[in-house]
Amino acid sequence: MDKTVIDCLAAAGADYELKGHRVLIPIQVSDGEAPDPLGEEVCVLSGEVVLPRVKLKKISELFSGNRQPPDFKQGPTEEYVVFFLLIERMAMDFCTSTKRIERDVEFERLYHLLRRRPDGRDFNPLFSYLQGIVRLYMSLRDVSQAEFEAVASRLARSAKTFSEGPTSRNYHDVALKQFLGQ
Numbered sequence: 001m002d003k004t005v006i007d008c009l010a011a012a013g014a015d016y017e018l019k020g021h022r023v024l025i026p027i028q029v030s031d032g033e034a035p036d037p038l039g040e041e042v043c044v045l046s047g048e049v050v051l052p053r054v055k056l057k058k059i060s061e062l063f064s065g066n067r068q069p070p071d072f073k074q075g076p077t078e079e080y081v082v083f084f085l086l087i088e089r090m091a092m093d094f095c096t097s098t099k100r101i102e103r104d105v106e107f108e109r110l111y112h113l114l115r116r117r118p119d120g121r122d123f124n125p126l127f128s129y130l131q132g133i134v135r136l137y138m139s140l141r142d143v144s145q146a147e148f149e150a151v152a153s154r155l156a157r158s159a160k161t162f163s164e165g166p167t168s169r170n171y172h173d174v175a176l177k178q179f180l181g182q
Contacts, residue, residue, distance in 0.1 A: 001064060005139035008054055014046030016140055018082050022047045023140075025090065025132045027097040035098055037121075037128035044136065059118035059131060059148065062138035069150035076154070083137055083151055090133040092176045094126050102126065104163035104171045108156050115152035 009016035015023055024045045028036045041053035070077050076084040095101045102110075102124075110127050113120060118131070134148070162170035 001142050002057055002062065002139040005054055005056065005136070009044070009046065009051065009140075012046075012049055012051050014044065014049045014051060016046075018086075018137075018140060020047060023086065023136060024093065025129060025136060027094055027129065029097075035094070035125045035129075037125045038132040042132050042136070054136075056132065056135040056139055059134055059138060062135065062143065063145040063148065064138075064142040065144045067142075067144040067147055069144075069147040072150060072154040076151075080147075080151065083141075083143070084155070086133050086137050087130060087151070087155060088176055090129050091126065092172070094129050095172055095176075101169050101172050103166065104159050104168045105166055107159035107171050108163065111152050111156035111159060115149050115156065118148065118152075 006016050009023075022045075025038070025042050026045055028038070028043070030036050041055045044051040044054050069080070072080070091102075091107065106124065110122065110124060110130060113122060113127065114130055114134070118134070121127070137143070138148070158175060159171040162168070162175050164170060
């Protein structure tokens with residue numbers, strides 16, 4: 001957790017407790033076409049509250065404790081639903097905002113990369129947004145490295161499960177839309 005981020009969101013009247021699950025990072029576009037990758041500071045939306053920039057630590061700096069995750073073979077347990085929801089909503093928002101629906105194999109690759117190199121970089125700007133929402137969540141909740149890796153692995157398995165080949169977009173079209181009710 002990061003008390004500075006919690007205090008910043010609380011002072012602005014934002015949902016820092018994640019009760020409404022309405023904390024988002026807007027997609028930033030400066031040149032009119034391609035989305036800008038996120039940096040150290042991000043804008044945060046919480047319902048109708050728009051915060052200016054919030055400085056978020058790297059994922060590796062936010063690991064807390066050594067708690068072991070449950071088995072996610074049947075999907076997220078109740079305790080982890082918000083974590084999964086925020087990541088998948090970020091993925092869906094990115095695709096909707098950019099009108100660029102990623103293929104299942106790309107989602108799988110990005111989730112694997114997130115697990116293996118949480119502070120890394122990638123040519124696909126979606127990666128920085130996935131990192132950004134994870135950084136925001138982990139600024140508000142204690143998450144161990146094992147929990148983080150289990151969540152990212154489960155997301156990669158989900159993308160792979162929905163895949164029907166190299167051009168398949170089922171993870172977006174079926175899983176994300178159904179899970180998020182869109």
